[in-house]
Amino acid sequence: MSTLNHPPENPDIRALKGRALSLRRKMLNMASGKGEGYIAQGLGMADCLAALYFHELRYDPADPRWQDRDRFLLSTGHYSIAMYAVLAEAGYLDETELPTYGLNGSRLPMSTFDDIPGVEIVGGSLGHGLGQAVGMAMALKVDGSPARVFCEFSDGELQEGSTWEAAMGAATFKCDNLVGLIDCNGIQADGPVTVKIDPVADKFTAFGWDTVEVNGNDMEALVSALANARKQDGRPKAIVMRTTPGFGVPTLMARERAHFVRVDNSEWDSLKAELEKENV
Amino acid sequence: MSEALQAVGRTRGMGELIDVEGKVTEIAPFGRTLAELAHERPEIVGLTADMGRYSDILPFRDAHPNRFFNVGMAEQNLIMIAAGMSKAGKIAYCTTYSVFITRRAYDFVSIACAHSMANVKIFAGMPGLVNGYGATHQATEDINMMRGIADLTIIDPCDATELKQVVRAVADIPGTVYVRSLRGKVPVELGSDYQFEVGKAKVIREGRDVGVISTGYMSARARDAADAAAGQGVDAAVLHVSTIKPFDKETVLSFAQRFDRLIVAENHKTTGGLATLVVEALYEAGIMKPLIKIGLADSFFECGSQEYLEAKYQVDLPHFMRAIVEGR
Ligand SMILES: Cc1ncc(C[n+]2csc(CCOP(=O)(O)OP(=O)(O)O)c2C)c(N)n1
Ligand SMILES: [Mg+2]
Numbered sequence: 001m002s003t004l005n006h007p008p009e010n011p012d013i014r015a016l017k018g019r020a021l022s023l024r025r026k027m028l029n030m031a032s033g034k035g036e037g038y039i040a041q042g043l044g045m046a047d048c049l050a051a052l053y054f055h056e057l058r059y060d061p062a063d064p065r066w067q068d069r070d071r072f073l074l075s076t077g078h079y080s081i082a083m084y085a086v087l088a089e090a091g092y093l094d095e096t097e098l099p100t101y102g103l104n105g106s107r108l109p110m111s112t113f114d115d116i117p118g119v120e121i122v123g124g125s126l127g128h129g130l131g132q133a134v135g136m137a138m139a140l141k142v143d144g145s146p147a148r149v150f151c152e153f154s155d156g157e158l159q160e161g162s163t164w165e166a167a168m169g170a171a172t173f174k175c176d177n178l179v180g181l182i183d184c185n186g187i188q189a190d191g192p193v194t195v196k197i198d199p200v201a202d203k204f205t206a207f208g209w210d211t212v213e214v215n216g217n218d219m220e221a222l223v224s225a226l227a228n229a230r231k232q233d234g235r236p237k238a239i240v241m242r243t244t245p246g247f248g249v250p251t252l253m254a255r256e257r258a259h260f261v262r263v264d265n266s267e268w269d270s271l272k273a274e275l276e277k278e279n280v
Numbered sequence: 281m282s283e284a285l286q287a288v289g290r291t292r293g294m295g296e297l298i299d300v301e302g303k304v305t306e307i308a309p310f311g312r313t314l315a316e317l318a319h320e321r322p323e324i325v326g327l328t329a330d331m332g333r334y335s336d337i338l339p340f341r342d343a344h345p346n347r348f349f350n351v352g353m354a355e356q357n358l359i360m361i362a363a364g365m366s367k368a369g370k371i372a373y374c375t376t377y378s379v380f381i382t383r384r385a386y387d388f389v390s391i392a393c394a395h396s397m398a399n400v401k402i403f404a405g406m407p408g409l410v411n412g413y414g415a416t417h418q419a420t421e422d423i424n425m426m427r428g429i430a431d432l433t434i435i436d437p438c439d440a441t442e443l444k445q446v447v448r449a450v451a452d453i454p455g456t457v458y459v460r461s462l463r464g465k466v467p468v469e470l471g472s473d474y475q476f477e478v479g480k481a482k483v484i485r486e487g488r489d490v491g492v493i494s495t496g497y498m499s500a501r502a503r504d505a506a507d508a509a510a511g512q513g514v515d516a517a518v519l520h521v522s523t524i525k526p527f528d529k530e531t532v533l534s535f536a537q538r539f540d541r542l543i544v545a546e547n548h549k550t551t552g553g554l555a556t557l558v559v560e561a562l563y564e565a566g567i568m569k570p571l572i573k574i575g576l577a578d579s580f581f582e583c584g585s586q587e588y589l590e591a592k593y594q595v596d597l598p599h600f601m602r603a604i605v606e607g608r
């Protein structure tokens with residue numbers, strides 16, 4: 001049996017929170033440059049991404065195709081702002097490239113593509129992540145690789161049939177090297193989640209996954225859920241994350257239509273000020 | 281940051297056409313007409329897959345909340361539910377983006393709907409290169425795909441005037457219909473005398489020198505280009521083929537006979553769409569004429585504003601002008 005990549009024990013929670021703040025700053029800068037973006041989702045996911053990239057994942061930004069890297073698949077391509085922020089924070093991207101987010105001709109468009117270093121799949125058409133993650137996890141097992149596969153997907157994507165086909169496949173093929181990170185932020189394109197998807201955790205448990213539910217904006221909880229997910233017990237791992245869209249910026253947290261945010265140029269500065277105030 | 285990267289206009293509403301500058305527009309002609317029609321036709325229901333706001337069906341929801349269903353982001357289920365409702369007596373109008381209908385729900389459109397002649401009317405948003413999110417959102421091969429489904433009617437309206445007529449007309453077209461819808465502020469391009477007829481191509485501009493055969497909003501651009509080209513001494517006629525399937529071969533052939541050179545234009549790849557239909561028809565009829573295709577290459581396309589993409593992929597007004605005036 002293979003030995004999985006193992007992250008260090010004793011996470012430095014303070015340092016991880018600092019990383020999350022840095023990610024949020026980067027995202028606000030990108031969104032204000034473009035004037036719009038999927039900023040609320042990005043802010044909601046910042047803690048998870050900080051925990052992954054600065055504690056849990058094994059990777060080498062100098063060698064994005066390193067065969068034994070842990071894979072992180074962002075299934076929600078529209079969360080690209082979060083992905084670019086963490087790829088810059090982790091050293092895959094040059095920070096000076098971030099202001100090109102969403103601009104014509106940019107390498108960093110509004111949706112993620114797999115020609116960007118550190119990006120594993122083409123995002124944007126939702127419901128594509130989990131199935132490919134299962135395939136990667138299966139192939140890595142065949143090769144005896146220590147690498148693990150982490151796949152983020154959203155509450156909206158729980159409405160796509162492909163997600164559940166993949167969920168069954170993961171249990172069937174005993175993908176214990178697979179971790180599903182489900183971003184339940186309560187919103188989708190038309191507003192609040194419209195379909196009865198709860199109880200999400202019970203559904204994954206019933207599908208044969210080892211499942212925990214956490215507050216996705218609580219760093220300690222995230223880190224311990226990730227530690228639990230290292231178990232090699234034949235079961236895929238699901239972490240159901242309840243996140244708050246816009247987390248860290250009260251005005252965005254209170255915003256009713258948060259799926260896509262477009263505000264005036266002047267307002268971005270006050271949103272940035274709110275983030276700093278929240279984190280003094 | 282390079283200059284090219286800085287040169288972005290503010291984005292319009294998602295999926296609104298660029299050809300609105302200086303034109304009369306109507307807001308949400310699809311949803312507003314559907315809301316009206318549904319007062320007369322109690323059997324109409326409206327469905328979306330989490331794309332209500334972005335497909336303009338909200339006026340229908342507001343007017344007929346009990347007949348509106350948002351099935352969530354589940355395009356296969358959207359089409360199956362629509363098929364089921366039609367088989368229980370409803371006319372089911374459904375909406376999401378073209379890409380998600382065609383690529384994800386294809387089997388269900390083909391078998392659950394078209395094969396049963398189910399009364400399902402699909403208004404597919406942001407066809408072609410209208411969407412700036414790259415290949416995942418750009419339905420640049422949807423005509424090609426949907427043409428392959430027997431008994432399916434395919435319509436690519438030009439503007440708000442035609443789209444409104446189509447919303448009404450499809451209620452009485454038997455079976456399943458796929459409409460390339462237009463959203464947001466939709467330009468009014470055709471005259472008030474324009475009358476949509478399913479299966480009929482219509483000349484929207486007369487001319488002597490060049491024959492342009494086009495569909496969708498490209499027909500309006502062809503007309504604009506023809507108007508501008510007239511100032512340079514070239515008089516182009518425009519035949520608007522809004523029903524792609526069934527294809528009005530007869531009108532296309534008699535139109536083509538009249539010109540020494542032809543241009544085919546569409547908001548789609550030049551493979552498998554209108555150009556392919558036209559070339560097939562011409563060849564079969566033994567008509568060989570120089571023909572320029574304006575449309576997209578067989579490729580995946582970048583992200584970006586519509587202005588940027590259309591210039592980059594050579595389907596903007598200057599390229600139309602070049603094709604009409606210079607014949608290249
Ligand atoms: C297959 C597919 N269907 C529809 C869409 C259009 N779309 C983009 S984001 C979105 C909402 C999806 O829900 P979720 O990811 O939970 O959205 P968020 O939390 O970001 O609001 C939809 C329907 C898409 N990108 N892909
Ligand atoms: Mg969501």
